[in-house]
Amino acid sequence: MKKGWISYPYIFWMILFTLVPLILVLYYSLTATDPSGVTVFTAENFRTFMQPIYMKVLMRSVILALASTLICLLLGYPVAMILSGRDLSHRNLMVLLFIIPMWMNFLLRTYAWMTILDRKGVINSLLGMAGLPQLNILYTDAAVILGMVYNFLPFMVLPIFSVLSKIDRSVVEAAEDLGSDSFTVFRRIIFPLSLPGVVSGITMVFMPAVTTFIISKLLGGSQYMLIGNLIEDQFTRVYDWNFGSAVSIVMMLLILVSMGVMSRYDKEEMGGGLL
Amino acid sequence: MKKTVKKLYLFLIYLFLYAPVFTLIIFSFNNSKSRAHWDGFTLRWYGELFQDRQIISSLSYTLTVALLASLMATIVGTAAAVGIFNMNRLAKSFVMNLTYLPVLNPDIVTGISLMILFIFMNLKLGFVTLLLAHITFNLPYVILSVLPKLKQLNKHLYEAALDLGAVPLHAFRKVILPEIMPGVITGFLLAFTLSLDDFIISFFTTGSGVSTLSITVYSMARRGVNPKINALSTLMFIVVLVLLLIINKRSSGGEDSSGAKETAKLSNLI
Amino acid sequence: MRKNRIIAPVLAALLLAVLLTACNGAGSAPGKVTINVFNWGEYIGETTIADFEKAYPDIKVNYENFTTNEDMYVKIKTGGSAYDVAIPSDYMIKRMLDEGLLDKIDMKNVPNYKYIDDRFKALSYDPGNEYSVPYMWGTVGILYNKKMVSDPVDNWGILWNEKYRKQIIMPDSERDSIGVTLKMLGYSMNTKNTTELEEAKEALIRQKPLVQAYVVDEVRDIMIGESAALAVVWSGDAYFCMSENENLAYAIPKEGTNYWFDSMVIPSTSKHKKEAETFINFMCDPKIAYNNTEYIGYATPNTEVMKMLDPGLVADRNAYPLKEDLENSEIFEYPGDEINKEYSRIWTEVKAD
Numbered sequence: 001m002k003k004g005w006i007s008y009p010y011i012f013w014m015i016l017f018t019l020v021p022l023i024l025v026l027y028y029s030l031t032a033t034d035p036s037g038v039t040v041f042t043a044e045n046f047r048t049f050m051q052p053i054y055m056k057v058l059m060r061s062v063i064l065a066l067a068s069t070l071i072c073l074l075l076g077y078p079v080a081m082i083l084s085g086r087d088l089s090h091r092n093l094m095v096l097l098f099i100i101p102m103w104m105n106f107l108l109r110t111y112a113w114m115t116i117l118d119r120k121g122v123i124n125s126l127l128g129m130a131g132l133p134q135l136n137i138l139y140t141d142a143a144v145i146l147g148m149v150y151n152f153l154p155f156m157v158l159p160i161f162s163v164l165s166k167i168d169r170s171v172v173e174a175a176e177d178l179g180s181d182s183f184t185v186f187r188r189i190i191f192p193l194s195l196p197g198v199v200s201g202i203t204m205v206f207m208p209a210v211t212t213f214i215i216s217k218l219l220g221g222s223q224y225m226l227i228g229n230l231i232e233d234q235f236t237r238v239y240d241w242n243f244g245s246a247v248s249i250v251m252m253l254l255i256l257v258s259m260g261v262m263s264r265y266d267k268e269e270m271g272g273g274l275l
Numbered sequence: 276m277k278k279t280v281k282k283l284y285l286f287l288i289y290l291f292l293y294a295p296v297f298t299l300i301i302f303s304f305n306n307s308k309s310r311a312h313w314d315g316f317t318l319r320w321y322g323e324l325f326q327d328r329q330i331i332s333s334l335s336y337t338l339t340v341a342l343l344a345s346l347m348a349t350i351v352g353t354a355a356a357v358g359i360f361n362m363n364r365l366a367k368s369f370v371m372n373l374t375y376l377p378v379l380n381p382d383i384v385t386g387i388s389l390m391i392l393f394i395f396m397n398l399k400l401g402f403v404t405l406l407l408a409h410i411t412f413n414l415p416y417v418i419l420s421v422l423p424k425l426k427q428l429n430k431h432l433y434e435a436a437l438d439l440g441a442v443p444l445h446a447f448r449k450v451i452l453p454e455i456m457p458g459v460i461t462g463f464l465l466a467f468t469l470s471l472d473d474f475i476i477s478f479f480t481t482g483s484g485v486s487t488l489s490i491t492v493y494s495m496a497r498r499g500v501n502p503k504i505n506a507l508s509t510l511m512f513i514v515v516l517v518l519l520l521i522i523n524k525r526s527s528g529g530e531d532s533s534g535a536k537e538t539a540k541l542s543n544l545i
Numbered sequence: 546m547r548k549n550r551i552i553a554p555v556l557a558a559l560l561l562a563v564l565l566t567a568c569n570g571a572g573s574a575p576g577k578v579t580i581n582v583f584n585w586g587e588y589i590g591e592t593t594i595a596d597f598e599k600a601y602p603d604i605k606v607n608y609e610n611f612t613t614n615e616d617m618y619v620k621i622k623t624g625g626s627a628y629d630v631a632i633p634s635d636y637m638i639k640r641m642l643d644e645g646l647l648d649k650i651d652m653k654n655v656p657n658y659k660y661i662d663d664r665f666k667a668l669s670y671d672p673g674n675e676y677s678v679p680y681m682w683g684t685v686g687i688l689y690n691k692k693m694v695s696d697p698v699d700n701w702g703i704l705w706n707e708k709y710r711k712q713i714i715m716p717d718s719e720r721d722s723i724g725v726t727l728k729m730l731g732y733s734m735n736t737k738n739t740t741e742l743e744e745a746k747e748a749l750i751r752q753k754p755l756v757q758a759y760v761v762d763e764v765r766d767i768m769i770g771e772s773a774a775l776a777v778v779w780s781g782d783a784y785f786c787m788s789e790n791e792n793l794a795y796a797i798p799k800e801g802t803n804y805w806f807d808s809m810v811i812p813s814t815s816k817h818k819k820e821a822e823t824f825i826n827f828m829c830d831p832k833i834a835y836n837n838t839e840y841i842g843y844a845t846p847n848t849e850v851m852k853m854l855d856p857g858l859v860a861d862r863n864a865y866p867l868k869e870d871l872e873n874s875e876i877f878e879y880p881g882d883e884i885n886k887e888y889s890r891i892w893t894e895v896k897a898d
Contacts, residue, residue, distance in 0.1 A: 007358025112295030221758025482626030484607025
């Protein structure tokens with residue numbers, strides 16, 4: 001048991017299937033094959049990405065992801081508060097009900113929104129019956145944001161809920177006893193204490209939001225190319241592994257930077273966010 | 276007043292969460308492909324679902340890969356966690372960073388990097404590569420589930436067992452394993468769930484006709500409305516509902532009185 | 546310990562489910578050969594695969610879809626998957642041929658080849674008829690809703706008409722979208738002139754705010770459901786939609802368009818050449834070819850099938866254009882790697898905008 005050798009198979013596996021692939025990606029990103037077939041080292045792929053058109057893609061991904069994250073935070077924080085509140089009946093049931101849709105297949109949920117948001121879909125049928133004007137949501141950026149918020153909302157709510165439920169009731173009661181109204185209690189006690197959960201939630205929403213390609217493809221009609229779409233495109237249609245790898249490296253850097261920014265606000269150990 | 280506002284808000288959020296689910300379920304019984312009119316109740320899409328070879332085949336592959344990958348990941352991962360726990364600071368830090376890589380890496384980068392690796396190694400994309408990919412992204416989650424349990428262990432128990440004459444393996448089986456078992460089980464369930472739901476990594480690492488459910492739904496969804504998908508969703512929803520209800524009943528009946536926190540923790544990992 | 550009590554039955558149920566579905570779906574008995582067929586979506590008769598397996602019980606078919614020639618090419622080129630039969634289009638077949646990705650087809654094993662109309666033999670991409678067997682052919686055109694479009698649909702420019710903002714569907718396929726734009730500008734669809742290509746790119750970017758979505762297979766549902774007024778589609782999709790919604794009509798603009806041929810080929814990575822040829826031969830059987838054409842709506846190159854179809858359909862020059870109808874129209878050619886990269890880059894930039 002004291003022998004570390006027992007974990008060697010794992011270490012070997014991870015090096016082969018995690019480290020080596022990433023090194024290959026790095027290799028492809030830094031090389032190119034010139035017309036005569038020779039492979040040379042070059043920064044050309046990254047320079048290509050620096051062009052305005054691809055910077056636009058990067059900006060678009062970040063902006064849409066930030067918008068979705070913000071909406072998730074605004075919608076989700078109250079949910080977490082209500083779920084962790086002491087006056088909630090059947091709390092277990094409510095939390096369970098909240099989690100169940102999350103366990104449905106991600107693609108099926110996105111597909112379902114296609115049928116709801118379509119011009120001849122459910123929403124418009126209901127609006128039509130009520131005599132209200134029709135909404136064209138599918139294939140707009142609103143649909144993409146809606147898709148992101150829908151899929152990632154639980155990732156915002158659950159960490160906040162987890163932290164809020166751990167807050168020592170007696171601290172809150174003490175503040176109330178000392179004469180604070182509920183808004184001040186929230187502002188000075190509850191919200192600051194919930195920050196680790198908020199940071200965790202923001203991270204867990206922003207990261208998948210900025211890297212997704214399915215939502216923008218299915219709900220956005222391929223009109224909003226996000227950085228994930230760009231990568232997928234390079235590896236399936238265009239067959240430019242060099243440029244695709246360069247964009248992947250950029251995406252990884254983007255994630256690292258966001259995590260760096262987030263960890264400045266998260267005093268706890270990174271592993272705490274997971275468990 | 277405040278209570279009604281809270282209830283209303285929660286209701287609206289839940290409506291939002293369940294809208295797609297209910298839409299799929301309701302229209303799975305619609306006797307027409309239309310998403311606008313109701314043409315009568317029918318069960319025919321369920322019948323057609325079971326005759327659709329692509330769907331049944333991908334369902335089979337999905338379950339098989341999920342089961343095999345999570346089993347292997349659990350065995351190798353638990354052993355790894357035990358080994359890591361006993362490493363020195365430097366080695367532990369290196370291995371843990373390695374472990375976090377697939378967790379932090381976006382799925383698409385993991386997917387394409389594995390695809391590049393497999394092609395580089397001249398492997399044909401298919402069931403084997405799919406399985407390898409799934410095991411790879413499952414392993415870290417198993418380790419992250421087992422390690423905390425190891426930390427909570429009383430180390431002296433193991434030494435005591437050895438002192439009493441037990442062979443190391445026997446001591447491990449009888450002393451360590453039962454204590455870390457909840458972590459092992461959680462790791463297994465987590466790995467299984469992740470494998471079931473995965474799309475992006477599978478998309479890039481499979482081939483030769485091996486398709487998972489997510490991939491089949493993706494390809495069918497792009498070809499238009501298909502009520503068979505609705506029927507499939509309804510069935511999956513029922514299964515998930517039953518499973519979660521069972522798990523919830525068990526955890527709230529045990530040592531942990533707050534079943535909500537258990538389930539929340541479990542889902543927090545997803 | 547309490548968790549063990551749920552784990553055991555859950556695991557048992559899972560194992561059972563796996564075994565059951567495995568027997569039903571993926572399992573292949575010894576002695577059976579499995580071939581991988583790679584085809585466009587919605588491009589085969591409803592029962593064709595099942596009929597084939599009934600006729601040849603020793604061969605099982607794994608059927609996979611692709612959405613564009615480019616996607617198909619990448620999957621075959623990277624060698625990651627071994628496909629036995631693929632059904633690409635003309636220019637892609639030429640490219641694959643030049644790169645040595647295709648095997649010769651032993652025509653002795655495809656006796657039904659005799660049913661293919663001579664018009665479709667010795668085409669430019671396979672002059673020796675050694676590597677491909679024609680499957681379907683057709684044109685690219687504009688599918689429109691008569692109730693929603695008041696202008697005459699006879700030129701590609703209508704797709705740039707402000708009046709139809711957000712009512713236009715363009716295909717998410719580089720050659721097709723760039724091709725119709727080039728035609729709109731008066732250039733060749735196979736141009737290698739980079740100035741002309743840049744112009745096409747500008748035009749497509751100008752068009753973007755008017756486009757509802759860039760999709761391929763989804764277009765059928767969208768047009769049948771009347772969610773859009775105009776769409777650039779392949780002829781068969783048009784005929785399928787028109788049969789489902791009588792408000793729809795198909796037109797080929799006067800500037801000319803692309804006409805194409807999809808043929809069955811055997812990638813060189815195939816390990817079951819004989820069975821692949823059996824499949825190809827089966828697809829040329831008049832009864833089977835009739836089922837395919839009838840279900841998917843595309844034009845068949847099979848003379849026997851043309852006799853079996855509704856004469857009104859065969860006489861329809863939008864579905865079965867005559868030589869004179871195609872004077873301004875072009876077959877796609879592969880422009881060579883350098884220029885092809887330009888086409889790809891342009892399409893990436895149009896979508897990225």
